[in-house]
Amino acid sequence: MVNDYKKYELFGKPMMQRIDLTAPFKFDFPVAEQACFLYVLKGEFQYQVDDEEIGIPTDYALFLNCITSGKQIHNTKLEGNCQIVIVTFYPDILKKIYDRELPSLLQKPKNVISNKSNEKINNDFLIKKYVEGLLFYFENPSLVNEDILILKLKEIVLLLAQSQNADSIQLILSQLFSPTTYSFKQIIEANLFSQLTIEQLAEQNNLSVSSFKREFAKLYNDTPASYIKNKKLEKAAELLLISDERITDIAFDCGFNDLATFTKSFSDKYHSTPTNYRQDRKGK
Incomplete structure (x- = not known):
């Protein structure tokens, strides 16, 4: 405070x-x-x-x-x-x-x-x-x-x-x-799997929240919350198939605060729990 x-x-x-x-x-x-x-x-x-x-x-x-x-x-x-x-x-x-x-x-x-x-x-x-x-x-x-x-x-x-x-x-x-300019997209991509809030991402770009959301929509044709959540879930789906990490660890690595939230979000997107997703696709 x-x-x-x-x-x-x-x-x-x-x-x-x-x-x-x-x-x-x-x-x-x-x-x-x-x-x-x-x-x-x-x-x-x-x-x-x-x-x-x-x-x-x-x-x-x-x-x-x-x-x-x-x-x-x-x-x-x-x-x-x-x-x-x-x-x-x-x-x-x-x-x-x-x-x-x-x-x-x-x-x-x-x-x-x-x-x-x-x-x-x-x-x-x-x-x-x-x-x-x-x-x-x-x-x-x-x-x-x-x-x-x-x-x-x-x-x-x-x-x-x-x-x-x-x-x-x-x-x-x-x-x-050394000339290094960080674009809006570079800052977003660098923080995709962090636990930064929309307010913190806006601050990283030196923008108000409303200006940040407008700029985000122009570049990504999506809301920040929806786009970032989808990217986290896509990364989690990839890790489930290419690694043997525990599902809990994958959830945290991809920026989710708890396993229950991750499991529900994953199931909504892929119509399968993370465990079943890994078993079904690795078994093919």
Whole structure:
């Protein structure tokens, strides 16, 4: 649950944000050409990377590349507050404010050894003081202008370049300058078998729910719910025949929350239970 939210925009895009959340919560990042520096003022949040869950406690930070889908921070505790400051890096804005030459942190590393997309930043005194400075501007909005925001963005770039995490951050930031544009269809296809809601998919596309549904209907000639459910069921039918996975596991792999819902939906579409479907067709 979001208790309080403040932001300042630079060239029409959110650059500085302060968010006060009450657990349990989840906060999604849209698929976009941007990177985010998330600093925890109070509480903690978790970030899922493949099979590993990274905890980010008070006075620590997470540097995150949002180019790929599925970026989400969360806290599943039943109580507790989490306050976060976010500074967002956009390649077009960085190019604009560094009109002559990008600083070394934003240039491509000579030796690219991985496609690392996140970095946990340990308690850093200078970065902590920088964030405290940002809080002053959140409390005094009349002092904020374009020049101040540019100055604060350049300041965090300098501090991150001097941190012990500089190499990893350089690798993440350099990925922003490789042209990658994610179309509406690419975002849909990337999330077909997730458990994202229609509202979350709309947010991933930076659209309102009504605009998202209209765009979806134009491209797919179907509603989002109907199309996505059919795709999940088609994938499940395929897995039933080509794998020996348990039916429960297939249901979850295809984005269904429970076996009963999956079985009913599958039976409605194929006029057969998943078990019978597998037995009948494998027996032929």
